[in-house]
Amino acid sequence: MSQNQVASQSGRWWLCSLGVLLMLVGSFFAWRMWLSYEKAQITRSWTQVPCRIISSRVVSERPTPNSSPAHRVEVRYEYEINGVKHAGTRIRRVEAAPTQHLDKALEKQLNYPPGSSQTCLVNPAVPDEAVLEHASRAALYSIWFPLLFVVGGGGMLCGALRRAP
Secondary structure, eight states, X not given: OOHHHHHHHHHHHHHHHHHHHHHHHHHHHHHHHHHHHHHHHHGGGSEEEEEEEXXXXXXXXXXXXXXXXXXXXXXXXXXXXTTEEEEEOOSSSSOOOOXXXXXXXXXXXXXXXXXXXXXXXXXXXXXTXXXXXXXXXXXXXXXXXXXXXXXXXXXXXXHHHHSOO
């Protein structure tokens, strides 16, 4: 084998490896986004039940002594299902991280004034599990991005394998 053939062969292996790596990484992130979408879909099949907000407040805390305060909304509500009263505290199934913007936390709290009537979503299999909002399905709308890496890696792999030796 000549030196050019060895270099060509090494280049093909490099492109194949890089293509497979891109396909694996893109597939992993597409899979994670799909799982996020599936979790967001769960509450859409839950039962809608009227509920009453008992309390809502913004809680501020410092994660570390030198950090800025982080703010989150705490809500407590009551609902009745099958003649049994239940209490809930979750706004979403997976709570958002606290924000450093007090104005955003206060704005979210305004959606749940104490004494107001809301609609909560209750898990029919576990009536103690309830939320006030659905999770975002944005992951499905963005899944195309990691799939570009899968397609690009596949293109690199095909291109490397099609070249004449």
